[in-house]
Amino acid sequence: MKTAWTTTAALALLAALPATAQDESLSGTLTIFSDMSNPAPRAVMEDMAARFDEMHPDLEVELTIIEREAYKTQIRNFLTANPPDVANWYAANRMRPYIEAGLFEDVSDLWAEPEIAENLASTKSALTVDDKQWGVPYTYYQWGVFYRADIYEEHGLEEPADWEGLKSNCQTLLDAGTKCFAIGTKFLWTAGGWFDYINMRTNGYDFHMQLTNGQVPWTDERVRTTFANWRELIDMGAFIDNHQSYSWQEALPFMVNGDAAAYLMGNFAVAPMREAGLTDDQLGFYQFPLIDPDLPMAEDAPTDTFHIPSGAENKEAARAFLRFVVSPENQTLINGGDALGQLPVNAASEVDEDKFLEEGFEMLSANAPGGIAQFFDRDAPAEMASVAMEGFQEFMVFPDNLDDILGRLEQARQRIY
Amino acid sequence: MTATDRQATGATWLRRNRQVVAPVLFLLPGLLFFLVYVLLPVAQSVQISFFRWDGLGEPDYVGLANYRELAGDRAFEVSVINNVKWLLLYLLAIPGGLFIALFLNQTVTGIRLYKSLFFFPFVISQVVVGLVFTWFYDPTFGLLNAILGAVGLGPVNVLGDPALATYGIIVAGLWPQVAYCMILYLTGLNAVDPEQVEAARLDGAKGWRMLWYVILPQLRPATFIAFVVTIIGALRSFDLISVMTNGGPFGSTRVLSFYMFEKALGEYGFRMGYGAAIAVVLFLIMLVFIAYFLWSMWRQERGA
Structure with a gap:
């Protein structure tokens, strides 16, 4: 033995x-x-x-x-x-x-x-x-803004440090006939990324978590502020047209061809961009800029x-x-x-x-003191996520429907939690 | 009673009842499968629709709560309206198929090739049809906008516009469905009695009157089958929606079958009870048509 x-x-x-x-x-x-x-x-x-x-x-x-x-x-x-x-x-x-x-x-x-x-x-x-x-x-993996460094350079733009910077960059690009952001919302979740960032920068990580946990009504004034900020970009025409018809991969050519200058995405987007022929000199990355300077930066990192x-x-x-x-x-x-x-x-x-x-x-370990979120469809319960992301997509196409959308989300919140 | 006696009575019983036993034996496998794979699941769906269940834990009995929620659910309303649009517009496949069949029902060299080409869309997968039309409609690179642009009309994003998307998908669905109806009518036209056509021609009938009074009545069985398969096809529409718009933009192209799938089995779903309630409603709608088909078939059989 x-x-x-x-x-x-x-x-x-x-x-x-x-x-x-x-x-x-x-x-x-x-x-x-x-x-x-x-x-x-x-x-x-x-x-x-x-x-x-x-x-x-x-x-x-x-x-x-x-x-x-x-x-x-x-x-x-x-x-x-x-x-x-x-x-x-x-x-x-x-x-x-x-x-x-x-x-x-x-x-x-x-x-x-x-x-x-x-x-x-x-x-x-x-x-x-x-x-x-x-x-x-x-x-x-980190989320953030991947951008065409060569296009930014051509127009003399810098990585924006705040919301005003982001908008003025965008205006310059639009005046030159280039869209600021590529996005494909056919499968909805990409719009969730935009909501995550604008909400975390407008109202902070804690509020964002309360909202995804169902503790705050969707009709709250603070949620409306988030959407108002988002709308500024939509009204400028910052996003590519017809994004509701594309998946995120189908929206990549806009960025690769230079029709759009940046893409808010997870790091997994880098590989297909490189495969499509963009070199590391042409591609840059920046953290989503702050909106409310008093709020600590928080990030999505699924x-x-x-x-x-x-x-x-x-x-x-x-x-x-x-x-x-x-x-x-x-x-x-x-x-x-x-x-x-x-x-x-x-x-x-x-x-x-x-x-x-x-x-x-570097960004996640040193520059995200606010907290690290998972992503909208992982932080919110599945059912809330699907109703909400559909609302985000509708908002990006018809921003005037906001009241109706928020009413619907609030109704869903009361039923789900 | 001896053993041989018993055997003899057994044999006579079988012989006496042969007329009953044989059909029962032949029907038995079919009936069994129908019971296990159709009737029991229907009953089970109805049962699940009274529960709140995520497919994992214990189901909670909630009575009619799922149905009450359906009544106030706007996505459900949109799905029902879209189902009606599908039902009505899909019927266009029947006249479409008829006219192509009439057009192809002639003896020209290579007609077999033309017939197969027209039949082609029905042979390829619905997923391929969906993809082809998605590219056709593509707002940036699509052929449709290239054609519209050439005649000076503005670009239109068919699948991205909630007012147009459903119609865009129905058009895609009509492509294979017209081919299907065409093949049904082509077979039907083979059975049209040439003597009757000859007689009608002697009486001076031609064109529309010939079609309406002489040809169409003889195509009745084909029309009936075309109607049945088209209605069923319209209610089963799922793959095209899934491929072309995934129910979007913002849920405007959902139909009941797609919504049921999303709620019960989709990535963010797993509300089995709610999904079952949607399925029950879809079943009731189908039941109206099924009852009508059965009734008219029974009437035909009795007439014959």
Whole structure:
């Protein structure tokens, strides 16, 4: 008996030697369901699973990758019927229904470990519901204004520091026949980004969170101020025409062809812009400018996560996998420019040498004292988000309908919360 | 009674009731599937529509609350109105198909090729039809605006304008539906009695009068089928809307089936009870037509 144990331990030790020191020996199978189905994320996920498998010789890692959109509906079935040991999802309110249905495991114990508690502090609030943590993040990315530096230079424009600057830049561009912002609102959520930023800059992060949590009526005067600010841009004609007919990808050519000079988007827009032929000299990035100078800047930075379903069979291995995902080395590796090309969640890991990632990391760690929001459709409950984003789209096309839209949103708020 | 006796009576019972047993046996699989895949889900949908349920937790019984909410829901109202627009305008496929069929019903070299070309839109996927029309309507690069621009008319964003979008999608839907009706009429025209046409011609009938009094009455069965498939097609419209506008701009192109999907199964939905209530309303609308079809088929059978 004793010899057998020593042999296993020795084998485990031997296998762990080349990788990082892993003293626990895990066995059985670890099933992972992942939604990282786009080519680059898929390679990252497969590589992560393979490396974890290698570190634990007695453990068999079974990875199933499901198409990202299909995953959003399938997760409901597999969490109840056939739970894996680890599953992908999103932070904040998007995970609340599963927590309330008791389908996600409380992993507060992981967050109590100093390694995680110290290095992942910045995303802790996004994974916290009812003072407990329900998963770990593996990547996040900044939002902000990506702009055509060459067009700005041609018209002698600077990155705007405040709302007035943004509007005067915009006027110059419009006078030259260029639209200020590309946007495609066919799938609604892009308008949510504009609302997030204008509302957080007009009324602050705390108010924005109260609003998305249903504690403030949509007919509130402060909400109207947000829309009034937004309307200034709409009335100028700042956004491209017919944006309601385009997806965000279909709106990219406007920016690439120089018909529009900037795009409020997440960092994931950089890759297609580069592929379309824009060089890093032509592209710039700036933080969404302040509107009310007294308010601290707050940012959107959506976080993607891993969770352990409460019906998981191999929770010990699942916890080890979560620890492995957030470890500084793995974070550096998977968020690199040749992998996900996003920001690592671990403060001890390194950001890849990419000007947008560096600027984004700098912005989020040093220049977002107000707080970090997830994104409108993750901060607000799903149903409120869908009604509201539809209203935002209507407002961007018919700003005169505002009263009607706000009345509808308020009605929805009273029913939903 | 001996064993052979019993066997004999068994055989005679089967022989005696052969007229009843055979059709029952043949119908049984069909009836079983109809029960399991149609009737039970209908009953289940009705049941779910009285609950508030997110598909995960325990359903809460809420009585008629979902239906009361529907009554005040503007998106639902828009969906019903759009369904009516679909029903009415989709019927244009029937005369459209008829005239193309009449036009193609002649013997010219290569007519088979022309027929297949006209039939083509029905063969390709609705998703492809949707994409083709989306590009056609595209406000910046689309062919439609290029043509309008050439004759000096302003650009129009068909799918981005809440007043036009639904009509734009119906036109796209008519393209394959006209082809479908055309093929039905082409087969129907084969069955038109040449002697009757000859007789009518001797009596001096031609043009519209010939069509109305001689040809059309003989095409009645084809018209009936065209009517049925068109009505069903109109009520099932979903893929085109999903591909072309995704229900937008701001929900102006939703129909009941799409709204039901959004509420029950869409990314921001999972209100199973509410979705089921919408499905029940759609079912009731369909039931009106189903009842009419069954009634007219029963009448025809009795007449024959």
